[in-house]
Amino acid sequence: MKLLVVNPNTTASMTAKIGEAARSVAGAGVEIVAVTSPMGPASIEGFYDEAFAVPGLIAAIADGQRAGADAAIVACFDDTGLDAARSFGNIPVVGICEAALVTAGQIAKRIAVVTTLARSVVPVEELVRRYGYAERVRVSACDVAVLALEEPGSGARSKLEAEIARAVAGGAEAVVLGCAGMADLAKALSARFGLPVVDGVAAAVKQAEALVSLGLATAKTGAYATPSPKAYAGMLAPFAPESDGRT
Amino acid sequence: MKLLVVNPNTTASMTAKIGEAARSVAGAGVEIVAVTSPMGPASIEGFYDEAFAVPGLIAAIADGQRAGADAAIVACFDDTGLDAARSFGNIPVVGICEAALVTAGQIAKRIAVVTTLARSVVPVEELVRRYGYAERVRVSACDVAVLALEEPGSGARSKLEAEIARAVAGGAEAVVLGCAGMADLAKALSARFGLPVVDGVAAAVKQAEALVSLGLATAKTGAYATPSPKAYAGMLAPFAPESDGRT
Amino acid sequence: MKLLVVNPNTTASMTAKIGEAARSVAGAGVEIVAVTSPMGPASIEGFYDEAFAVPGLIAAIADGQRAGADAAIVACFDDTGLDAARSFGNIPVVGICEAALVTAGQIAKRIAVVTTLARSVVPVEELVRRYGYAERVRVSACDVAVLALEEPGSGARSKLEAEIARAVAGGAEAVVLGCAGMADLAKALSARFGLPVVDGVAAAVKQAEALVSLGLATAKTGAYATPSPKAYAGMLAPFAPESDGRT
Amino acid sequence: MKLLVVNPNTTASMTAKIGEAARSVAGAGVEIVAVTSPMGPASIEGFYDEAFAVPGLIAAIADGQRAGADAAIVACFDDTGLDAARSFGNIPVVGICEAALVTAGQIAKRIAVVTTLARSVVPVEELVRRYGYAERVRVSACDVAVLALEEPGSGARSKLEAEIARAVAGGAEAVVLGCAGMADLAKALSARFGLPVVDGVAAAVKQAEALVSLGLATAKTGAYATPSPKAYAGMLAPFAPESDGRT
Amino acid sequence: MKLLVVNPNTTASMTAKIGEAARSVAGAGVEIVAVTSPMGPASIEGFYDEAFAVPGLIAAIADGQRAGADAAIVACFDDTGLDAARSFGNIPVVGICEAALVTAGQIAKRIAVVTTLARSVVPVEELVRRYGYAERVRVSACDVAVLALEEPGSGARSKLEAEIARAVAGGAEAVVLGCAGMADLAKALSARFGLPVVDGVAAAVKQAEALVSLGLATAKTGAYATPSPKAYAGMLAPFAPESDGRT
Amino acid sequence: MKLLVVNPNTTASMTAKIGEAARSVAGAGVEIVAVTSPMGPASIEGFYDEAFAVPGLIAAIADGQRAGADAAIVACFDDTGLDAARSFGNIPVVGICEAALVTAGQIAKRIAVVTTLARSVVPVEELVRRYGYAERVRVSACDVAVLALEEPGSGARSKLEAEIARAVAGGAEAVVLGCAGMADLAKALSARFGLPVVDGVAAAVKQAEALVSLGLATAKTGAYATPSPKAYAGMLAPFAPESDGRT
Structure with a gap:
């Protein structure tokens, strides 16, 4: 295949x-x-x-x-x-958004999607609603530009972790990474926060x-x-x- | 202006x-x-x-x-x-879709949108839902290709009228024409069916x-x-x- | 006309x-x-x-x-x-509520409606839902009686501004003034907050x-x-x- | 009391x-x-x-x-x-509408509300939606003016029965009578159709x-x-x- | 009976x-x-x-x-x-959940359900949505195990009151007690908070x-x-x- | 695995x-x-x-x-x-219901679920709503008892095909088989109707x-x-x- x-x-x-x-x-x-x-x-x-x-x-x-x-x-x-x-x-x-949601939806009831910039929150929310997950998903941004995820030393990782911590405090049972550029972080974040973290690419x-x-x-x-x-x-x-x- | x-x-x-x-x-x-x-x-x-x-x-x-x-x-x-x-x-x-819906929504409760081909029904329904009019609007197609509206003798007008008649029988109080290519027909259709017909361009x-x-x-x-x-x-x-x- | x-x-x-x-x-x-x-x-x-x-x-x-x-x-x-x-x-x-919503909805995705008293929040929310804007609109009150808007020195303006500031901090991209008695304030508030402010009367x-x-x-x-x-x-x-x- | x-x-x-x-x-x-x-x-x-x-x-x-x-x-x-x-x-x-819905909702999943005139269908639908029963309820009219229910020989009863029959054929498990003027008919209609019929007054x-x-x-x-x-x-x-x- | x-x-x-x-x-x-x-x-x-x-x-x-x-x-x-x-x-x-909601819904617009443990929040929210009350109801937990309600000195009462106080501050007009084991507390809590408190058993x-x-x-x-x-x-x-x- | x-x-x-x-x-x-x-x-x-x-x-x-x-x-x-x-x-x-829906939802917009008996329609509709697919899915029954699917000569297959034909005529773009007992029929039905047919077990x-x-x-x-x-x-x-x- x-x-x-x-x-x-x-x-x-x-x-x-x-x-x-x-x-x-x-x-x-x-x-x-x-x-x-x-x-x-x-x-x-x-x-x-x-x-x-x-x-x-x-x-x-x-x-x-x-x-x-x-x-x-x-x-x-x-x-x-x-x-x-x-x-x-x-x-x-x-x-990858739809794939991540259908995957997360089979292992958790309340899901947090953490995306990059504030301007992407509404577009992702519209997808979430269209796919039928609006009642279970909250979308937020960690205020990191997409390409900053490619730059070591940009502070992107710590901003992302801070936003995940906020989501978990708010009741999220699983986290979806809201950018393909975060694909390498899922396993480490899952270990750190002790809950499922879903990467859309995978x-x-x-x-x-x-x-x-x-x-x-x-x-x-x-x-x-x-x-x-x-x-x-x-x-x-x-x-x-x-x-x-x-x- | x-x-x-x-x-x-x-x-x-x-x-x-x-x-x-x-x-x-x-x-x-x-x-x-x-x-x-x-x-x-x-x-x-x-x-x-x-x-x-x-x-x-x-x-x-x-x-x-x-x-x-x-x-x-x-x-x-x-x-x-x-x-x-x-x-x-x-x-x-x-x-023109959003403009037509907000206009029709101020003069009628139940609205029919009549678009061209069946393949356009779902895209228009997704717009209608996104704009918040899903509970009041039904979308249907009259099975006319967009460019057929430009061709005299294509039978487009009679197919459109037949679909409007079905919508009115189903309780529509106003009609929205679901294609810019129908812009010239609103007044005549309104007169024929005795209810408001909204053209999105206007x-x-x-x-x-x-x-x-x-x-x-x-x-x-x-x-x-x-x-x-x-x-x-x-x-x-x-x-x-x-x-x-x-x- | x-x-x-x-x-x-x-x-x-x-x-x-x-x-x-x-x-x-x-x-x-x-x-x-x-x-x-x-x-x-x-x-x-x-x-x-x-x-x-x-x-x-x-x-x-x-x-x-x-x-x-x-x-x-x-x-x-x-x-x-x-x-x-x-x-x-x-x-x-x-x-004026419906007119303000359809207007704001064509220039912004997330809209704050700021009304007068807490008792008006639910009635306005019910309108917002009926008109189809519930997913995009948050309604709040600035705790000012309607007629206080007519009285110089009532402190109404500063309470209204404080509530708008809260809404903007919460992600509102545009503001709708939720009382006809605020009709004279739209332009000044728009200038002050740097975003569209819609008066329903206009x-x-x-x-x-x-x-x-x-x-x-x-x-x-x-x-x-x-x-x-x-x-x-x-x-x-x-x-x-x-x-x-x-x- | x-x-x-x-x-x-x-x-x-x-x-x-x-x-x-x-x-x-x-x-x-x-x-x-x-x-x-x-x-x-x-x-x-x-x-x-x-x-x-x-x-x-x-x-x-x-x-x-x-x-x-x-x-x-x-x-x-x-x-x-x-x-x-x-x-x-x-x-x-x-x-009586809210009372009838909460009552019917405790004995059936799918409920038909049969009201009088077509013009009342949308107002009742808006109530049904506001009360939260939209997914379970269908509203229709039997085309009988309210005061015709008071007139023997008006044919009101047979029109009402015809509309109930249509609702039952469409899957209704219980019927709510959508007018206070029908209050005397609930028991007879329940017997005739073999399903619960709820009168809002009672x-x-x-x-x-x-x-x-x-x-x-x-x-x-x-x-x-x-x-x-x-x-x-x-x-x-x-x-x-x-x-x-x-x- | x-x-x-x-x-x-x-x-x-x-x-x-x-x-x-x-x-x-x-x-x-x-x-x-x-x-x-x-x-x-x-x-x-x-x-x-x-x-x-x-x-x-x-x-x-x-x-x-x-x-x-x-x-x-x-x-x-x-x-x-x-x-x-x-x-x-x-x-x-x-x-008792459905009964409490239909009762509270006839005396208040915004309702808080206070249940026991966090794990029960989602199941109750799913009930609330199924019954049609999602737009009017917020569900939260007071972090008390069900059987702790039976034990004097467990601190259950004060945790419950703290959660009700939060709900009231957030705009709740009435409170529903989200566990049969709280049935004895409704009257006292209603007196203390000055608003209707509904026990589902009653x-x-x-x-x-x-x-x-x-x-x-x-x-x-x-x-x-x-x-x-x-x-x-x-x-x-x-x-x-x-x-x-x-x- | x-x-x-x-x-x-x-x-x-x-x-x-x-x-x-x-x-x-x-x-x-x-x-x-x-x-x-x-x-x-x-x-x-x-x-x-x-x-x-x-x-x-x-x-x-x-x-x-x-x-x-x-x-x-x-x-x-x-x-x-x-x-x-x-x-x-x-x-x-x-x-298998959730799996079938998330699968069908990635290849079609409008989906028909065909289940066995009328009494199962509402339970399946409640699942569909809970999973977020209500706007895209219609559920119907083919009036076949589950165990009749196991009996050659029960006529089950032809009833199922008749119901699928109705769904397709109504605009379904893909079909989900609403019973595990239909798992063996997906491929043949897909070939016969010329559209994707999803078996939940697979x-x-x-x-x-x-x-x-x-x-x-x-x-x-x-x-x-x-x-x-x-x-x-x-x-x-x-x-x-x-x-x-x-x-």
Whole structure:
């Protein structure tokens, strides 16, 4: 089984970390192909960056699908372009926010999601509500920019720990790390706080393996129907759905 | 007052119709500048097209803002890129779905939204839920492709009327037309069915006029904060937020 | 266009302030007719006062409608008698709470409503929920009686500012003033706190202008159907719906 | 124990029926005092009538309270003025819609409320939602005017039965009669359809008995706080809260 | 009328207290039969204990029903086995959590439920949500084990009062005692805090009296249909539904 | 990895079918241990049977845990005793309803759950709501008793297909089989209807594998805390939590 893990931002060091997290939990015989988006924002912080990460994400999924990927993972916690990616492709597509929530939801009732910047709280809350976890989840930010997670000495780790401590004091039974760039910290934080800490990248690998093993692919009637063939103008023309529904 | 009306698809005939609908309700001294997106899909039908309409939309808003627009309207019923556009700019941005719902909600309790294709029902339902109107609104499709609305003889009008008739029989007190391409039909349909029919383009013009008149602009703390400056790679580089927060 | 602005309480100084706020934002050619309710409570604080403000409100709307008003505004933040007024009349009726919420909702995700007394918090929360904004809005009170807003030296302004400061610290991106008697403070508070502050009276003027410009009136099938003709006993007899549906 | 049952419309024949229904279930030693509202609409059908029923209701409760009533019942299914009545008085006040729902909710999961006219469906749905029963209750109308229930030969009974049959076919496990004027039919309908049929008047008598027996009265902090003393103008002056909180 | 009050835990001293609370509010001619569950946990604290309390509860109800009980009360605040008990029997079954909420909901808008241990907060919140009271109710724990309520000198009373004080400071208008073992404290706490305090045992007695007086029994179509006859294996064989639907 | 699959009813033929379904999707190196509950109902149809299936379920999990199981699956679609099982054990516990929903939710927006008898619809709807999928899921019954699924010639298959056809006509994009006894039918039904059909048993195997691979176990603070040590009376005494938290 070959799983494509797309980092929808364009920072390769983060892709490396994500790939490592994915490989560390991948099942026997599962190949992880971690790719960096070929275009768009260096990090995804809020609604604007998110929108501009979608074309690169789709390009990466199209490439991966042609290269034989069995499923794709969108490795950014705002599940960038997830619905578009599901409409586009023939393979299952997993988002790390959704994967983390469904995983945490099977081991805890009250869940804290700790994300990076305040501006990302509302976008994540909207995802949480859409996925149906609003009554069980509280989202907060630790006030760390995404790329600061890549910089030793940025103080990111201690800010993150402080925010987790607040969440635990408020009754959280499990913690979800709200950024793909935190993927390497889950085990240490779980040990430190004595409760389950879920990393979305790892969770998504197992959800993707599950869907592939079960022979399940995205439903193609209704909301995720393959896009109708039509012209796309300008520099986005290469993304136009072809008459056979493939880009 | 100058209002920018962006058709986020690239079909100029639809822009003409939208511009006309906007001008027919614009207040005295309000200039309507209707523009066609410079890139992306010829029509927006479902999640995939929607994602690829955002760059063109932002480009059009950036141009319009530089040219002195006081507010912008996103003239596609799935409110394509609305959150990104609000984060981006300094001027208010109005979506035609949200504008239509807040308008209809002040004159009726039970509202029917009639959109084009079945694949658009779920995306519109998700908007309706996000805006808070789920308990009062039912969304259905009339099974007409967006561009068929531009073609005389396509049978689009009669399919639309049949779906409205079903909604009225089911208790709808007002109807919202769920596609910018239906903007020219509101008055005739209202007369035919004897109840209020709301066109989102017209509704959005009045909401934009309202925000500008009130001196209100998008909140710039929290979810709509101006994007942090950062690099965007590849062909999307021109969209990178600048250090002063303008693209 | 002639807009009737009804102060549903019987305090004329508040009507003057409300009328001024309305006129300050009214469009060209829009005449504001601000009237004080002819009967009922001097201020509306909680469920009991609210119920006794409805007859005077309806009387004022009936008069205004006969005098040619194109739309009516209910200028009390608990949207006193709004559903009754919409059922009664042939002209659109706008409530300042609903108008403020739909306005703020187009420029911010998280909204704070600051009202007067603690006893008004639950009634306003019930409105917020009914209008669909519960997930985005927090309601709190600044512990100022409505009429204290009319008295220089009452300390009302500083209590209001303290409550707004608390709301902003809690993540509010925009503020809605939860009493018609605060209509004169919006601009100064917006400047002071650096975020949008919405006054419901001004917002309602623009919503009423919008509905009239769009040729939209209240739906008359279903919940807002004209009252059936019937006798009303006692001193309320003059309010009985006539056989032709007009009072 | 003395229970005041207020028919908030002014039709004495309906009061007689309501009083009889109340007395048929009243406990030993419970005196039922059924009164007709001294002013307002002959029947309550929709938002407009409802608003004009409140002054008469409050007048009746004030009288009843002075005469020693231990609790009051508002015997109209839209729970006319219930929040105002609770704010006003010192005795518990029970609404027949709320009483019927809490009763039916303890014996069935899925409940059908069958009300009179289509225009009452939305007001009742809003009550149902406010009371928290929206997920379990469906509201429909049998297309019978309230006073037609008083007229032999009006065909009201068969229309009501037809609507109940539809609800049962749709999965309803219990039925709530959505009008005080149906109070005499519960037992016969229950026998005919073989499932519990709840009449709100009877249910309310038992809820009022319960509150009185338990020594519970309306909370007087927060939303139901006694109205602040203030002037009421015009013909509503007699309803002004006095300085000691009694009208 | 004979009301069976089942203490679904096996601690007889708590049954005595519950029986006393029930008798103190029972109507004239109402006999209270308080029984201790014949098997299962000594106290019910969280999901695990709750599950093991059901067989004893059903056994007690079966016995009570055979002995002529007219209704049964489940006297544990997590409404242990309530749905199973309603499916089982022919008599109405009342839960003390549901009874307390419907009672408190008729006298207050904002309600605090104070339960024993933190682990019981989520189970009670799930009940509150299921019953439809989530928007009005906050649940918290006073950190007292159930059986500590039986021990003089345990400090339980002062911890409970401290938690109530916090709830009142947070806006609660009424308090519900979230454990049957607190049944003796309601009156004193109401006097001390000056607001209504509802004990679920007392509330349930009145709800059971109400249902019996109204001639209402559990709906037997749909969710509460009598269990289909089938074999039960092992030591649970005596609980198998018989072919005539009785155990 | 060793996964315990508990059939919480006592029908061994169903356990065989469930075990086969589990083994057909289990990963390399995953041992499936399928066990039949040692006591309780022959099939689980509604609230009553469900309650009596819990002791046998816990006994089976306790045995399995002692024998080295890494995770447990509750193989009945009403997720019988799932919260109790999670509180009890040290290993992750997966329910087939929850597993099926989180799986289907990653490949479709609108999901139909088709269960057996009408009496199970409400219990499943309550699960769906609790898990957060209510807005996307419709539950219906195909009117087949659980054990009829085991009998060739019972007509069960055609009734199930008829109900799926109805769901698809109503807009379902994916189907979830709402009974463990349907586990063998998923692939054939998916082929016949041309959309994803999810069997909960298979889905649960992959979710359990995922949790074990990720090193995640049930949170043990809060709602799922290990039961406090205490006595259990009567025949349930063996289930009492021991002082070290193991039964």
